[in-house]
Amino acid sequence: MNWLRKAAVWLDDRLHLTALYASTAGHEVPASAGSWFYVFGSATLLCFIIQVITGACLAFVYIPSTNEAWTSLQYLNHAQFLGWYLRAVHYWGSNFMVAIMTAHMIQVFLFGAYKYPRELTWVSGIFLLLCTLALAFTGQVMRFDQDAYWGLGIGASVMGRVPVIGSQLVHVLLAGPIIAGETLSRFFTLHVFIIPGLIIAIVAMHLRLVLTKGINEYPRAGHPVHKSTYDAEYAEILRKEGVPFVPHAIGKDLIFAAIVIVGILGCAFFFGPKGPFGRPDPTIVNTNPRPDFYFLSIFAALALLPDWMEVVVLFVAPVVCIVLLLALPFISGTGEKSARRRPVAVLSVVLVMLVICVLCYMGQTSPWSPKMDAWSSDAIPVQYVKGRTPLELKGALVFQNKQCRNCHSLGGHGGERGPALDSVATRLTGPEMVRQVIQGGGNMPAYGKKLSPAEVDALVAFMQTLHPPSVPPVRPSDHRENKLPRDFAVLTK
Amino acid sequence: MTGSPPTGNEHPEHKGPDQEPNPTRRDWLFHIGVAANVAAGVLIAIPLVGFVFSSFVERKDPRSWISLGALESFPENSTRIATYRNPFTRPWDGETANIPCWVRRISGNQFQVFAINCTHLGCPVRWFKEAGLFLCPCHGGAYYEDGARAAGPPPRGLFQYTYKVEKGELWVKGGEMPTLSNPV
Numbered sequence: 001m002n003w004l005r006k007a008a009v010w011l012d013d014r015l016h017l018t019a020l021y022a023s024t025a026g027h028e029v030p031a032s033a034g035s036w037f038y039v040f041g042s043a044t045l046l047c048f049i050i051q052v053i054t055g056a057c058l059a060f061v062y063i064p065s066t067n068e069a070w071t072s073l074q075y076l077n078h079a080q081f082l083g084w085y086l087r088a089v090h091y092w093g094s095n096f097m098v099a100i101m102t103a104h105m106i107q108v109f110l111f112g113a114y115k116y117p118r119e120l121t122w123v124s125g126i127f128l129l130l131c132t133l134a135l136a137f138t139g140q141v142m143r144f145d146q147d148a149y150w151g152l153g154i155g156a157s158v159m160g161r162v163p164v165i166g167s168q169l170v171h172v173l174l175a176g177p178i179i180a181g182e183t184l185s186r187f188f189t190l191h192v193f194i195i196p197g198l199i200i201a202i203v204a205m206h207l208r209l210v211l212t213k214g215i216n217e218y219p220r221a222g223h224p225v226h227k228s229t230y231d232a233e234y235a236e237i238l239r240k241e242g243v244p245f246v247p248h249a250i251g252k253d254l255i256f257a258a259i260v261i262v263g264i265l266g267c268a269f270f271f272g273p274k275g276p277f278g279r280p281d282p283t284i285v286n287t288n289p290r291p292d293f294y295f296l297s298i299f300a301a302l303a304l305l306p307d308w309m310e311v312v313v314l315f316v317a318p319v320v321c322i323v324l325l326l327a328l329p330f331i332s333g334t335g336e337k338s339a340r341r342r343p344v345a346v347l348s349v350v351l352v353m354l355v356i357c358v359l360c361y362m363g364q365t366s367p368w369s370p371k372m373d374a375w376s377s378d379a380i381p382v383q384y385v386k387g388r389t390p391l392e393l394k395g396a397l398v399f400q401n402k403q404c405r406n407c408h409s410l411g412g413h414g415g416e417r418g419p420a421l422d423s424v425a426t427r428l429t430g431p432e433m434v435r436q437v438i439q440g441g442g443n444m445p446a447y448g449k450k451l452s453p454a455e456v457d458a459l460v461a462f463m464q465t466l467h468p469p470s471v472p473p474v475r476p477s478d479h480r481e482n483k484l485p486r487d488f489a490v491l492t493k
Numbered sequence: 494m495t496g497s498p499p500t501g502n503e504h505p506e507h508k509g510p511d512q513e514p515n516p517t518r519r520d521w522l523f524h525i526g527v528a529a530n531v532a533a534g535v536l537i538a539i540p541l542v543g544f545v546f547s548s549f550v551e552r553k554d555p556r557s558w559i560s561l562g563a564l565e566s567f568p569e570n571s572t573r574i575a576t577y578r579n580p581f582t583r584p585w586d587g588e589t590a591n592i593p594c595w596v597r598r599i600s601g602n603q604f605q606v607f608a609i610n611c612t613h614l615g616c617p618v619r620w621f622k623e624a625g626l627f628l629c630p631c632h633g634g635a636y637y638e639d640g641a642r643a644a645g646p647p648p649r650g651l652f653q654y655t656y657k658v659e660k661g662e663l664w665v666k667g668g669e670m671p672t673l674s675n676p677v
Contacts, residue, residue, distance in 0.1 A: 065585045065587075066585060066586050066587050066589040066590075067585045067586060067587025067588075067589070068585070068587070149589065150615070150616050150617065150631075153610060153614070153615035153616065153670065154614045154615055154616065154631070156615060156670055156672060157610070157613070157614040157615035157672050157673070158614065159672070160672020160673045160674045160675060161672070161673050161674065162674065163674075165549075166672065166673065166674025166675065167548075167672065167674045167675035168546075168548045168549050170670065170672050170674070170675065171548030172545070172546055172548055172549075174670065176555075176581060177555040177556075177581050177668060177669040177670065178555075178579055178581055178592070178668065178669055178670040179589060179670065180579065180581060180582060180583060180586050180589065180590055181582070181583030181584075181585045181586045181589075181590075182583065279588065280588070280589050281588040281589070281591060282589065282591060282592055282593060282609070282617070283574075283576045283588075283591045283592070283593040285574065285593055285609060285617040285618075285619055286619065287617060287630065288630045289616055289617075289630065289631055299631075302613075302614060302632060302646070303631075303632035303633065303646065305646070307646055307648055310646070310648075368632055368633040368645075369629075369630055369631065369632065369633045370628045370630075370633055370635075372619060372628065372630060375623075401623050402623050402624050403621050403623050403624040403626075404624075406621070406624075406628065407633075417633050440643070440644070443644045443645065444644060445624075445626055445635050445637065445643035445644050446643070447624070447625075449625065449637075450623075450624060450625040
């Protein structure tokens, strides 16, 4: 065995492996940092590595051409051995990466790890967050189907709202005046070369900073950070309870890493890859474009905002958010680290996560979108037509044929863009219904030109029957003006 | 400091008998070297930036006239979908270069040709004949049959193509995705 030992010594002499190990994997960390809360950073990096490997495998087969991409995805799904599984691992890996990265960011924020002297670790982390979101957006374009095509259209429309240089930015985004061959090539290059390259570079800096500035000790309430004393305190912590990261603090990271890998593989196995859905043929207009879940909240916000706020939210809000995130360690770089003494920090995390989750849910259900096939697919409940007069029945037909159902539900079926009309007669009188149908208002189009007087009569007769048996329909009176919804009040003035 | 070889400080300058160590010459070489590389860097960057951001330099109108077909295929008082092959196209575009649009023939040679893209965020609007409305599936924008905004978040009416009637066919000027900063 002597020669083996000699070889090892020779290699170490040439490669300096022992020194490298001592300054990286073996560097000293506070024993308190070996906590379950500290596993998310390494898990995010693990997800990235899985994405790079599976992505490289997919690129063996995938063809980044508008004409072939969709077909090559189908080939991967159905013909290539294990192609479906690699696509699924890549898709679920991206979901896990975004989710775990979010957990990492929340943990770092709540544990005050961004404070002195780790400001630049946080700043580089923000750039990693932006790069990861850029990977998510460009990755959704790689799945070149209808959602990808119209998602690009949404991206271009957002760019087109930029003042002055809007049309040039659209051109830069799409690599041309319209979504065409070079658009996909551009997003492919971003997704597989430029953004991953950036991430590798920034991760190197991120990890280097973790090594040079040390990992954050588990914060204790009542031990605020002072710039003048912190470095000595940290050195003291390392002296007293410092342990080498490998093998003493890495155990929980390893267990969590295994859980993440099994989680990704399990989700991939049980839920499979996403899409591709319909062919990327823009002439198929019967489509319902939705972004992947990372962008559903923004998609939802764009439906719910008043139009004057859209430009603010599209262009000012992201800049403000990013600047705030970058400035955070410089605004509150000292003071308490423990979440127990930082109620505003805890509340802001809860608030931001609640907003994002609610918007995600709304984006998933999209109650603002008309249900395009409700008028021909959802029947009028029997109790609403039973025992009605011929005029009222004619009104029910008008209601259905004129596609009112796409926005107004009856019996729980139909669109939710407008109010449900099951008890409309308890809210509006006949004349008010006529006015609403003919003139529109309150985000309802006017139907005056599309309905004959006879049709309006029938429709209103039908709607006047829509009230619960126990509640009588509202009757016209002279004092109704004040009770009208806001838009009516404006209209009738 | 493991394994560092025995020091060998022989610089070329020390070798020649007639050459004194000349720090000013080295400084001069260093500065010239930096300047030359900055210049070379700019020379590399110009074509790279120009290539990627060509849209800021090249202002050729990408649009051209395209026939949507014979007038007879568009009955009066009706709105129909028409498709054309995008004039800005590459051989590997495939079906992505087939662009739809809504053609409304009011009467005779009077038309309105609407872009498929909702003015809010570019999703494809759908025509509902009975309701006389275009509806958008993304955020619920609605437009009247003349393209005017009816309800929802769109900031304006539908984008309209410039059109002409020639040789018994309907022609539109297309080739660019309409956006708020660049309505067709």
